[in-house]
Amino acid sequence: MSDSAQESYDVxxxxxxxxxxxCALACTQAGLRVALVEREILGGGATAAGxxxxxxxxxxEAQFSLTRRSxxxxxxxxxxxxxxxxxxxxxxxxxxxxxxxxxxxARKHAFLDARGVPSRLLSSRELAALEPNLRPGLAGGxxxxxxxxxxxxxxxxxxxxxxxxxxxxxxxxxSVTHLADGEARLDGGTVLRAPRLVNATGxxxxxxxxxxxxxxxxGHLAITDRYPGFVHHQxxxxxxxxSAHSLTTDSVAFNVQPRKTxxxxxxxxxxxGNEEATVDQAMLSAMLQRAALYMPAIASLNVxxxxxxxxAATPDKLPLIGPVPGDPTLWLATxxxxxxxxxxxxxxxxxxxxxxxxxxxxxxxxxxxxxxxxAFAQKTAPQEQx
Ligand SMILES: Cc1cc2nc3c(=O)[nH]c(=O)nc-3n(C[C@H](O)[C@H](O)[C@H](O)COP(=O)(O)OP(=O)(O)OC[C@H]3O[C@@H](n4cnc5c(N)ncnc54)[C@H](O)[C@@H]3O)c2cc1C
Numbered sequence: 001m002s003d004s005a006q007e008s009y010d011v012x013x014x015x016x017x018x019x020x021x022x023c024a025l026a027c028t029q030a031g032l033r034v035a036l037v038e039r040e041i042l043g044g045g046a047t048a049a050g051x052x053x054x055x056x057x058x059x060x061e062a063q064f065s066l067t068r069r070s071x072x073x074x075x076x077x078x079x080x081x082x083x084x085x086x087x088x089x090x091x092x093x094x095x096x097x098x099x100x101x102x103x104x105x106a107r108k109h110a111f112l113d114a115r116g117v118p119s120r121l122l123s124s125r126e127l128a129a130l131e132p133n134l135r136p137g138l139a140g141g142x143x144x145x146x147x148x149x150x151x152x153x154x155x156x157x158x159x160x161x162x163x164x165x166x167x168x169x170x171x172x173x174x175s176v177t178h179l180a181d182g183e184a185r186l187d188g189g190t191v192l193r194a195p196r197l198v199n200a201t202g203x204x205x206x207x208x209x210x211x212x213x214x215x216x217x218x219g220h221l222a223i224t225d226r227y228p229g230f231v232h233h234q235x236x237x238x239x240x241x242x243s244a245h246s247l248t249t250d251s252v253a254f255n256v257q258p259r260k261t262x263x264x265x266x267x268x269x270x271x272x273g274n275e276e277a278t279v280d281q282a283m284l285s286a287m288l289q290r291a292a293l294y295m296p297a298i299a300s301l302n303v304x305x306x307x308x309x310x311x312a313a314t315p316d317k318l319p320l321i322g323p324v325p326g327d328p329t330l331w332l333a334t335x336x337x338x339x340x341x342x343x344x345x346x347x348x349x350x351x352x353x354x355x356x357x358x359x360x361x362x363x364x365x366x367x368x369x370x371x372x373x374x375a376f377a378q379k380t381a382p383q384e385q386x
């Protein structure tokens with residue numbers, strides 16, 4: 001497309017991470033004419049930095065609905081994913097270090113069981129048999145059977161290409177400089193017009209909505225050389241929930257993932273107020289020490305690469321999915337914090353469904369952006385379907 005050209009679509013999606021790519025595909029499949037604009041590379045951003053753990057969470061009913069629905073969509077999608085998506089149904093073991101955490105595992109088990117999600121409580125002995133590299137003497141755990149692992153950037157690229165093959169326009173290497181009032185302006189002067197604009201620019205989403213309640217939450221990950229069989233499930237300490245919930249302090253938690261390549265992916269850290277992409281040595285070393293506390297032999301593995309990324313965090317730990325108060329053309333699909341890989345597919349299903357008037361699989365209200373501002377809510381115009 002030449003500079004200063006003008007094109008019309010039904011929907012323009014800004015941001016080609018996993019959320020934007022999934023939204024572009026779902027909208028295209030729903031029969032809408034879609035343009036997807038990405039300033040760098042498809043599947044870059046937080047999507048390339050993320051761990052790729054597809055996990056059902058139970059902090060709230062709303063979080064459960066979104067993660068569970070999305071997990072089911074991942075299960076349905078998985079047979080058609082390319083091999084480089086590395087989708088594997090590994091299951092998560094929530095590791096309980098002591099009796100208090102074992103009680104939390106039992107609570108989680110009851111919650112999942114009541115909602116038809118398969119999980120199994122593990123005794124100390126069963127845990128040791130499933131994961132021999134864990135330190136001896138842990139209290140037990142909970143195996144969440146349906147959880148999976150994926151390589152997110154490959155999936156984002158796949159979803160975007162699928163959308164393209166169904167007729168969507170991909171504009172890669174273009175930055176959206178203005179997104180409002182039915183108009184997406186790109187650097188270079190191109191203007192894309194659409195009755196719906198979807199801001200899926202992740203942690204950068206406030207570029208066109210300055211009051212957005214989204215903060216960058218930095219994370220570190222490390223990946224090792226190949227050690228096939230070192231770990232079999234995604235392992236997460238139950239104490240992770242405490243650290244992930246803290247809205248103020250920096251934290252690390254034991255969170256280890258087996259990759260299809262035999263590599264071991266080691267996480268994770270959470271930091272606010274540090275928007276430098278550089279590796280924070282103190283945070284990295286705390287994270288690796290935490291991992292070695294649970295899996296002592298991890299200290300002897302060769303780490304090949306360490307990196308950081310930024311989660312888009314909201315105050316209530318739920319994403320922003322829906323119209324922006326005050327501009328009925330502008331929609332958000334951001335704020336997924338540490339669950340955007342898991343929830344990308346259900347987010348996209350919700351966006352496409354709301355835009356075309358189909359019945360949502362779960363209630364969309366908890367994710368509406370206007371929950372953060374009654375004043376905004378008053379300004380919101382009624383939504384028309386496309
Ligand atoms: C360390 C770490 C571990 C994680 N682990 C997991 C996990 O195990 N499971 C899980 O579910 N989630 C995990 N996450 C969270 C997950 O990675 C994110 O929630 C998810 O990738 C968000 O996807 P996105 O498409 O919204 O954002 P991004 O992937 O950041 O994509 C946004 C895109 O928008 C583009 N963009 C920005 N501004 C513009 C503009 N003006 N114009 C055009 N394009 C623009 C960017 O270049 C980028 O490609 C993790 C995150 C981190 C940091």
